[in-house]
Amino acid sequence: MWRKTQKQFAAALRDPGTAVPATISDTGGKVSLKRFNVYRNNVAAGLIDALAATYPVVHALVGDDFFKGIARNFTRLFLPDNPVLQNYGADFPDFIGTQNETTSTPYLSDVARLEWAWNKAYHAADKVPSSIAALADAPDELVANIGLRFHPSARLIQSAWPIVSIWQAHQENDPQSLLGQLPDRGEQALVVRPDMTVHISTLDPVAYSFIKALYDGQTLGQASPLVIDRGPLDLSGHLAALFDTGAIVGLSDLT
């Protein structure tokens, strides 16, 4: 009995076009759509708020009405699969890209990806970063075989748009004035939370390809050709910069 009613209730919550279950009434015995709509509104508003909390820069970029429209469409198609709402909205960046209304703002999806990475970094496991001294202690003949272990919060994102500059502008009081000065190129981001604050830094293309290779499990020996003779920094310069971000928590097993 309750199984059937709950199924009807759930279906009516998900689809405003579905009739309210006949077993539901107000105390006068009448089915009140407006009363049932309190639940529909609670579900939508709660999930839209959750998305707005995870994607504050996207929210600011498109404005409240526009954001709520996209978010409402998303919540109608995708509900959370468990009660931990910080995990809700992983597919929102891709979903933004499918919405006709967002074609004039093609960078939105990538800004959303950056915000999702920030969210994951914020809640990731805590770990104390290693200093580059860990590398200096390794025997010379083994250095080429060493891989680096990344902080649980570390994420890398590459975009054809200046997403880090857009994100950083929104950490200031007057993002609009800064948005007028965006670089005319794509940006690569390293997101990491070495302690209590999530840091987002821009990587040049050479540093990005090097760090990405290490992040994907390559050894220093395998990844180092990506930086040798590719710019002002040498290998040790790139490694020092990487360890400085706090993104490295140790070395892979030396074999």
Add this chain to the structure above:
Amino acid sequence: MAGAGTTIPSRAGVGLKACHYHDILGDKPDIGWFEVHAENFMGAGGPPHAYLSTIRASYPLSLHGVGLSIGGIEDLDLDHLDRLKALVDRYQPALFSEHLAWSSHRTAFFNDLLAVPYTDETLDLVCAHVDQVQSHLNCKMLLENPATYVVFETSTYDEVDYLSEIARRTGCGLLLDVNNVYVSCINHGRDAADYIDRFPAAAVGEIHLAGHGEDRDDEGERLLIDSHDRPVIDPVWELYGRTLARTGAQPTLIEWDNNIPEWSELFAQAHLANSVMTRTLQNCRSPHVA
């Protein structure tokens, strides 16, 4: 866990919100305890756990779940029970509470506290779920009365009788949300004072107070919305006093989850609750406990 008490004092506490962390750590306010929504602390690490650990070291804590779907027809989510167990083990809360409501259906979590019909079928179901929670978490839980906007024609129990029976069968305590009583009674044309007078006072382990919004239904009848976005109104303070006269002093939470005010305003609501508690208990020195 060190410090901070293994019981919740019978005075006012408030819901802990991230925007108040710095006020709390800076001012060390004289507040009885804090309550958190368990689901907001289910990440692996980061600032939420760091702040909660620091605040927990100085204040008693109550853990309030909003996602177990205890009234749902389906089995409880064992992964979610494990997440709750991990939080209970880590933070040693003095109270754990959840709702007489459902929020999940199959793979979908609706993120709302949805109404349950009060029948023999659901009574067995809810009692089995409460038993399972208490056994999994190895502690007594409190079950909260819901704010409801609809009723079911299939219901055969009055809400107070239903909750009383759950407490009797499972040994769980009850979290009496006085604002929910007011909201539901206005919405369904019932007498809130009568609800309070019939509530099983001996089972009450905590009280919730909050503000609510007001609308009209399709028939033009008052429709109150449990919005937790404003101060507690006078009729709810009056019901609170009526409750205390029966239950004696109780841990009392000010819930304010939306349009969250400055810390000072939230703190002032807690003060108000303490004043009502002091005044009520002075007026009836030997509370009649049913």
